[in-house]
Amino acid sequence: MEFFRIHKTIPFMRHALVLNIISFATFALAVFFLLHRGLHLSVEFTGGTVMEVAYQQSADIGKVREAIGKLGYPDVQVQSYGTSRDVQIRLPAQKGMSSDQQSAQVMQALKSVDPSATQRGLEVVGPQVGEELTTNGLKALGMVVVGIMIYLAVRFEWKFAVATVLANLHDVVIILGFFAFFQWEFSLAVLAAVLAVLGYSVNESVVIFDRVRENFRRYRKMSTVGIIDNAITSTISRTIITHGSTQLVVLSMFFFGGPTLHYFALALTIGICFGIYSSCFVAAAIAMWLGIKREDLIKGTPVKRDGDSEDDPNAGAVV
């Protein structure tokens, strides 16, 4: 089987400007939603109580909400969870009441409406745990960014490191933007997914930059734009097949993994889609605008061959 029959190098960079403007607009939009709506943080971050209650028949969410509302909770979220018979209830932390009392009270109220209600799970998180998670999450993000930049700067060159990290942060912010826009629950698992995407999406940029470096060695007279276009073209089949395969697994998690893995898989899906796009257009284009050239990648004096002259017009092409 063969999906990609590409005759010529595709001029990806010709559209770079337009696409980057679109990228920037999406990015700005994501930031706007993040600031405007904020993330719908899970109980792990905010502190509070989450109960999972199972019913024998499909649960009537309205009734559940009403029953709990009578207990005097001003802001209760009730949503179905997994199947129609399972309900998830989130209660904000209440002063002067222990979590047991809270859950016992709620269960009693629910049982008086429908005796078949059984508690399947309970999670209580104190507020200080949440604060720590947030700082640790940010620390992890920072460490990933710095670590990747150092590695890439050593293996390639600082321009590539900057381009890759910018492209990746672009992915991360857009994932967060999606979560903010749709108000999907941002849990620890989603945070893990976001950080995994960061590592994963760097792959893309690295594969392309690896090819750029190789092309610089091989095609000594090609312009930088040509080299980047060629690198993306010759790796595009791998890019799409790899991501397709990963996406297969992620979809399997999305459909079969149950509600707990739902948002995890969703974050990965967005990350994968934008990962392809950003490494092809954002990372490569930023690298191009930062002015990568042959000398950045090929250290030492190049071996002179016949036909190579010192004043090769393409040698240090800056676009």
Add this chain to the structure above:
Amino acid sequence: MNRYPVWKYAIIVIVLLVGLIYSLPNFFGEAPAVQVSAAKSTVKVDAATQGRVEEALKTAGLTPDLLTLEGGSLRARFGTPDEQLKARDVLQRTLVPDPSDPPYVVALNLVSRSPAWLTSLHAFPMYLGLDLRGGVDFLLQVDMKGAIDKKAESFAGDLRTTFRDKSIRGTSVNRNGQTIEVSFRDAAALQTAKQLIQDQFPDLATTEAQDGNNWRLTATIKPEAARRLQDAALKQNITTLHNRINELGVAEPVIQQQGLDRIVVQLPGVQDTAKAKDILGRTATLEMRLVDESAEGRAAELSGGPVPFGSEKFFERNGRPVIVKKQVLVTGESLTDAQPGFDQQSNQPKVDLTMDAKGGRIMRDVSRENYKKRMAMLIFEKGKGEVLTAPSINGELGNRFQISGSMTVSEAADLALLLRAGSLAAPMEIIQERTIGPSLGADNIEKGFKSVMYGFLAIMVFMCAYYALFGLFSSIALAVNLMLLVAILSMLQATLTLPGIAAMALAIGVAIDSNVLINERVREELRNGASAQAAIHAGYDRAWGTILDSNVTTLIAGIALLAFGSGPVRGFAVVHCIGIVTSMFSAVFFSRGLVNFWYGNKKKLKSVSIGTVWRPKTDGTAVADGK
């Protein structure tokens, strides 16, 4: 060109074998078992207990498949739940004669069904996290500031007594937070006191100051001492929790330190959170009382006469009665430390006790008045007291004294532990709790495994269809990757959680990247007209650099997750990181081994089965080269 030397194949075979052996126990499932553990801190489950259990089961005509003694609990595995229940009843009757005061907990449990030869190779299945098996999970925060404040307070008291004893006049000792401030009337007193602190309180650091006619000495707990203190406090709290949780009869509780000042408690199978909390928070207390040495007391102790008025009868661990007075001299509150050690003169094991100033004063008075008499140390659990030891007083005691006598080294260590475990070193509070019902756990595990399986199958089908034989090689490499991942996790005895399963699924997706890179590269080489063998060689060679780069960057992200993540994120990160490492082995080294094995010996290899290699014709019209 494409041949592996024999040693490389040997490595592959060895790794595969080891991987197989260690991943195997995960597939046997679990069998019903009965677990015996100690219900009290004074009871130990050891080889003698094992003998009793064996004996009891034999008389009842039951033979367990496997009987293991591990980490202070005994487990007997049975073939059917019926036998399990019978065995439980038998053991309950033999080991727990008095249900109101049980020395042992006999609980039902599940134990891996893996055969004995695997267990003897230390191949155990992965431990399932609570989200997969159901149970309660607590995160406890230890109040370290409280512990240090308490210690500073006890130091302040000690200093007060020491200064009085050494007749350093005109001092006043005050605790201010975690520092102790002492003021003096003259400089000479300050110098003497400073010397005294240096000699007798190695854990304190002092700074002096003078304003006007007032000399001040500020003593602080040295940072390393504070660290040691925190560490000891945490350890002691963990020990105490162990003792308390034992009585819940939980099959395999997990009590672990997390970070510097937190303790994770996981109780699989427990659904009653309220009871669990009640027991976690309950205190055992330690009391020191004098032994009733009167004629009546002696008689009661030796021949079982009536217990004299004002005294009580308690039993030692070995069942010997001790008659002690009702008056409590000192409680565990005053005991600040208990450490096992060796008496330098007699070279016998001993336990060193340290009391706070108040306790020390009482001990001094009591010991002076009751020279050569016995003093009992009692531990109260569940409202029932037991005599830990009742040594005789051989001299005047201060705030530091020792218990020695006919003890073995391990007995001394146990005694020290029990004395320390009597109470919590620092207050704790529950800051996070989770309950997962057993049905939710079963759901989670089923869904998790399904998603891994379907994802894996989908990729396998696709790879085989797209890359033909090379796709099959990649699929085999992927399966090996999964097996190695499971094997390593089992070897580490990691706890598998739902995020861990998610990471496994993701690892499959990421691992395939390396294979795709290689296969695409081989195709590309073929497209450019390389010979079959050269294409394979160049494909693997050139892809290697890229694979290394991309995996290292992914690994960086994984390590960051590991460093800063907690709980579920950590579980994810561990599997993620190991998955990256195993994928390097399976995708590069192992799959190359397969390819070399298949193609390496064919000298005149015409074509490679790697799916369609399409070549654009120079005139622009494309022609598919049907392999």
